[in-house]
């Protein structure tokens with residue numbers, strides 16, 4: 140999987156390419172990350188990449204030409220997508236990450252200032268993506284979020300493939316709580332079912348915990364069936380309590 144970044148700050152990406160899982164994925168060539176410095180494509184004597192907005196208003200806008208020339212400086216792979224990171228884009232979700240991982244190349248355009256000239260977006264950008272409803276100083280951090288999340292979907296990047304299947308959102312639910320040694324710390328114990336070795340019971344407990352947590356924090360993620368099951372459990376529990384009272 141190839142990631143090509145158009146940015147004014149290529150050095151920012153050393154953070155993702157130099158360490159841990161992504162660093163290993165790069166050295167194992169499971170992924171490739173290359174940065175094009177947009178400013179180096181400005182033909183302006185002062186290497187200008189931005190200018191004042193037509194119609195007035197605060198801030199500056201990134202010019203078309205340096206972006207266009209940076210993009211066209213290398214051929215695009217056949218199965219590629221040019222993505223502009225912007226708060227105006229489609230919000231990134233797990234489903235979107237999984238679909239982006241189907242490309243051979245993602246070209247990530249990082250804006251700065253107020254954004255980029257709309258004519259560059261209309262002519263060269265395939266899709267606009269937002270990592271959330273807040274404003275960053277630049278698109279770089281958003282591009283890194285995409286590199287990190289999409290790379291995890293690439294075979295061989297995660298040393299235990301299983302973990303990608305069992306995590307939050309992979310089954311549409313928030314992930315169950317995790318515990319590790321020591322068994323007891325500061326008087327806090329590990330749920331006994333996890334020490335039982337009974338994998339069927341452990342799976343049931345983990346699923347129940349995922350549904351419970353999702354119901355508390357992200358009820359909109361629950362399927363109707365899961366909502367119904369929760370209601371049924373609640374009613375069953377209520378009846379049990381009432382029976383005990385009698």
Ligand code: 4FV
Nearest residue numbers: 224225250251269270274275281
């Ligand atoms: C952003 C986001 C974001 C807006 C102005 C860069 C900044 C500056 N990108 N998700 N939220 N971008 O805030 O993707 O050009």
